Amino acid sequence: MQPPVRILGTGSYAPSLIVTSAELDERFGRAPGESFARSGVSERRWAGPEETSSRMATAAVREALDRAGLDAGDLDALIVSAVAPEQPMPTTAVLALAALDAPGGRCEGFDLNASCIGFVTGLRTAAAGIATGQWSRVAVVASEIASKGLDHGCVEASALFGDGAGAVVLGRAESSEHDAETSPALLASRVSLWPEAARACRIDGGGTRYNVMTPPEDPRAYLFSMDGAILLRHVARHVPQFLDALLDDAGVTLADIDLVVPHQASGVGLRYLRERVTPHPERVVDILAEHGNQISASIPVALHHAVTTNRLHRGNLVLLLGTGAGLSLAAAVLRY
Template identity: 45%
Template sequence: MGARHIKITGTGRYLPGTGIAAEEIDRRIGAEPGWVMRKTSVANRHFAGEETASEMGANAAREALERAGLTFGDIDCLVCASGTMQQPIPCTAALIQRALGEEESGVPCFDINSTCLSFVTALDTLSYLIDAGRYRRILIVSSEIASKGLNWSDKESAALFGDGAAAAVVERSADGEVSRLLHARMTTHSAGARHSEIRGGGSGLPAPGYSEETAADYLFSMDGEAIFRQASRLLPDFMRELLGGAGLSMNDFNLVVPHQGSVMAMRLLQRKLGISEEQMLYVAPDYGNVIAASIPLGLDKAVREGRLNRGDRVLLVGTSAGLSLGGAVLIY
């Protein structure tokens, strides 16, 4: 399959609250002042209060539509691409449709979940549907509330995460327009499935099994070192295939928007892949790890700051629970 003729025509975001500084997280986890910054480089993050994931997603969606110069009536499909869900049933996309006040619209809604890579997976999957003419315009929304599932006794992971939502309107690019998705790739290596997980809440450890003794099974658990080692081994070959499929080298990109799981992961990416400081877009220092919303938050930030313009080559890349590696090469 060659390039897919799609373009992102509008992006939006929603960040709950006013932000929580690293010093406040130091206090919450009982660490000495400066520990969170030293370990994570996350200076600020946002935590949801009363907002639901669907309300956050609806706010980001409204902004994306407004910046694309469209209304919900112009959308043919709404997809929630997130690693966390508001409730097991129905899909979060349906709840976002309702939060937008469009519950009678009939617009199809479904979720795509590959944890931190959900936005990239959705963009890749849906690009075929747009390119083939199945849908004209799709709204992809990533809305994540990580804070509700953090294990505060696990300082390393609790210090990393933030809540937030981001959305993008994606449509077919017209003949003669440069915008397209050149190539995308994903691999999963489930030897690392236990490295990042929430064991409880599904059919394996259903909700009635919850007790004080089993509480940790229902909270997020991560072995950052194990993820780092596995990703470190797999990334070089993965990137050769991804960039080779697009016929590009790292130097050809105007911008690289990585999923920013941790400062360790960022340094690994930069060092192993030869990404320059000028190319790299940092999101984690301001928002933390916002799971699947991290990459679209980065895209939105780049567009707002004028770092991403039509015709620019952009690389979206990252790892996710599974362990999966994924990336997409776009001409914006």
């Protein structure tokens, strides 16, 4: 099945605080240039005190709606991706819909957490709902504030991540027989999980296991930790076969793909993608140096960047590719 969906508009939000790697070196007593050398990130945005997850999501969705020529009252659903929600309840989606002045009784909304592949998961969910007639227009937004959960004793984690939000508004693509092969559509999508790598990327505290009632012995349980080497080994082992299966489902080859929009996982990961996966490395969107790894917001922010810089045009084939905790892989091929 190729859901006839169209990206009607994209949007993003960049938090107010610009933090350079040189500042991190000075702040945490590192050798000059160490933060950039270990992360590939020259600067990233971190949220200020008033910049909440819902505020960032609202701003990104509002821009996507404006670019689509729509308003919140035109939405049937809002799907929010975030590793750490603003609060347990009500959901970030509810808070964002309230800020958008969405009319009551018109729109449903919910949050999901699929780690760094949350945006692609939300996109698949929205496309399925549109294809089955459940919804007509859906906003999918990823809003991530990584900066509040970083262990600055670990250079890789401290220097790699940035905050931000990215959104798309999806609608049904109207097509007829003569243009069915050129009209916008989700040609294929796929998600796979290798849970043997579950401990390689994690935050142990903050849920029902460790919290204010049952605190951990080590407060660093509330902070993000990762083993980049284990993650990269799993990615290198599984991505080629995973992509082959996806492209076969879509009926295209890598040479047919006009643009690759990957999760901005790390400099090493992006270099691997350029060298091993695509025959056209210049087609890979790489915004890591200016944004950092924005968790599930990486892909929609990079997608919005591609649209607003005229790297992505109507009729182009675009590959979205994400890796996340688990280890999880998610990808989608769309005709934009």
